[in-house]
Amino acid sequence: MSQIGTIIALIATGWGALVLFYLGPGTARVRTTQAWSYVAISLLALGALFVPGAREPAAIVFVAAFALVLLIWGKERPSNDHELVYVVADERDAIRGRTNYRNSPPEQIYLFRLMAPIENGRRIFLDYMRDINELREHPRFYNALTTNCTTMIFTHSAVNFGHLPYSWKVLLSGYTPEYAYERGRLNQSLPFEELKERSHINAAARAADQASDFSRRIRADLP
Numbered sequence: 001m002s003q004i005g006t007i008i009a010l011i012a013t014g015w016g017a018l019v020l021f022y023l024g025p026g027t028a029r030v031r032t033t034q035a036w037s038y039v040a041i042s043l044l045a046l047g048a049l050f051v052p053g054a055r056e057p058a059a060i061v062f063v064a065a066f067a068l069v070l071l072i073w074g075k076e077r078p079s080n081d082h083e084l085v086y087v088v089a090d091e092r093d094a095i096r097g098r099t100n101y102r103n104s105p106p107e108q109i110y111l112f113r114l115m116a117p118i119e120n121g122r123r124i125f126l127d128y129m130r131d132i133n134e135l136r137e138h139p140r141f142y143n144a145l146t147t148n149c150t151t152m153i154f155t156h157s158a159v160n161f162g163h164l165p166y167s168w169k170v171l172l173s174g175y176t177p178e179y180a181y182e183r184g185r186l187n188q189s190l191p192f193e194e195l196k197e198r199s200h201i202n203a204a205a206r207a208a209d210q211a212s213d214f215s216r217r218i219r220a221d222l223p
Helices: 003-023 028-048 055-076 091-101 118-137 149-157 173-182 192-198 202-208 214-219
Strands: none
Touching: 003 028, 003 055, 028 055, 091 202, 091 214, 118 149, 149 173, 173 192, 202 214
């Protein structure tokens, strides 16, 4: 197998993992398992391509796995079923729905204090409002693989000077807090794992429940 062919196969493997992570069937945990399983199978097949006598079955396995990914991608590619919308809600609705009501499976919610001027937050808020109003007049459609809540935040943060550059850790949004920490945008007085543990707010949100000062309560013990 040529060097160029290997590079293309590795890119296809990464792309396929993203498709399964974002568009695959099942819960977030199931999709994560599917993505990593696909990576493992693809890499094993690629390795076997260099073993005499194993090339043909390895190629069949790789192509079959990639064909399955293409099938999922084909069903979920951008269409009128993926019209871009914004759900405007306060924290009590947006967070409490995840911590107090969604239990199959339960969602783990983290709240981090950002190290940034308050003016940056205002500019991002106004940019959200601008885009929401624009969508009313000019609807848009989105790609479910490359657009999610986290990537949209990064899109709007571009209104601020010195905003974080795009990274794969934004696309794989579970890594975004670590990325923000690495770039000095989160509390640096604690190791990241400790900061993450102390920023877990499920218990605080359940306790605050319908309290009018919900936002204050979930922040009471944040570092």
